Amino acid sequence: MPILNNLWGLIPNWSKDRPVGAKLNNARGETVHEKPSFRRAFKKFRCLIPACGYYQWQTPAEDHHGLKQPFYIYPSQSPYLALAGICDHWTDESTGELVMSTAIVTTEPCEKLKGIHDHMPVLLPERDWATWLDTKNQDVPSLRQFISSNSEVSFHPVGFGVSGVGKIHVDTASLIEPIMNELR
Numbered sequence: 001m002p003i004l005n006n007l008w009g010l011i012p013n014w015s016k017d018r019p020v021g022a023k024l025n026n027a028r029g030e031t032v033h034e035k036p037s038f039r040r041a042f043k044k045f046r047c048l049i050p051a052c053g054y055y056q057w058q059t060p061a062e063d064h065h066g067l068k069q070p071f072y073i074y075p076s077q078s079p080y081l082a083l084a085g086i087c088d089h090w091t092d093e094s095t096g097e098l099v100m101s102t103a104i105v106t107t108e109p110c111e112k113l114k115g116i117h118d119h120m121p122v123l124l125p126e127r128d129w130a131t132w133l134d135t136k137n138q139d140v141p142s143l144r145q146f147i148s149s150n151s152e153v154s155f156h157p158v159g160f161g162v163s164g165v166g167k168i169h170v171d172t173a174s175l176i177e178p179i180m181n182e183l184r
Contacts, residue, residue, distance in 0.1 A: 010103035011090040012037050018092065018099070027086055029107040029122055029147035033140045038103070041086035043138045048129060049083040049104060049121075053176065055158070055165060058116045069157055070165045071116050072176045075123075076152040082129060084122035084146060110149040123151040 010024040027038045053074030060067055075081050084105040091098055106119040113120055124132055124146060131137060132146055156178040164170030 005097060005099050007099050007101040009101060010037065010041060010086065010088055011099060011101040012040070013088050013090050015090055018090070024103050026106045026119070027103045028119070029105050029144075032086070032105055032147070033144060038086060041088045041103075042105075042143065043140060044135060045087045045089075046132050046135075046143075047085040047087045047102060048124065048133065049085040049102065051081045051083055052079065053081065054083075054121060056113070056117045056120065056155075057166075070159070071155045072158045072178075073113065073116075073120070073153050073155040074176075076154045081121075082124045082126070084124050084132060105147065107147050107149050110151055110153065112153065113149075113155065116155070120149060122147055122149075123153070125151075 007018075008025060010027070011018060012024075024037055027035070027042070032038045032042045053072050055070050056073055057068035057070050060069060085102050086105060087100060087102045089098060089100050105122045107122050109117060109120040128146060132143075137143065157180070158165055158176060159174075159179055164172065165175050
């Protein structure tokens with residue numbers, strides 16, 4: 001029996017090798033239904049990615065030496081978020097290993113976040129979870145209705161990369177503590 005591993009970054013089932021997944025972390029909602037790497041997963045293998053919040057880096061003004069300001073974005077009215085995701089399974093022909101991989105579906109930012117970044121994850125309210133996860137629902141126009149930025153979120157700036165923001169091996173509550181915006 002093959003070993004099932006989970007991997008961040010979608011590896012389409014037809015891919016010849018694993019490295020392609022490292023490049024496919026996000027699937028743009030505008031084209032997720034069309035792109036060969038994503039369209040099968042969008043139609044058949046949707047998932048929810050639970051999170052308390054996420055980081056987004058604001059591109060700095062020219063006078064800040066290229067440093068990007070990280071922001072912590074979190075739900076305004078709930079303790080958690082459900083990010084719309086797609087997943088697929090891929091088999092490593094050389095080892096027989098079965099790998100389940102995922103990507104987050106993104107969309108244009110809500111009005112509040114437009115000054116921070118040009119995209120944000122699609123955030124699904126609980127009332128839409130069952131429909132999004134229904135594998136029998138493969139109607140692309142129906143599924144595309146979920147690609148929106150109609151979410152109530154809050155956000156605040158957090159420390160720069162030296163504090164551990166964005167480093168997978170660092171996990172402390174201090175990473176999401178607000179700071180005065182260092183780039184403005």
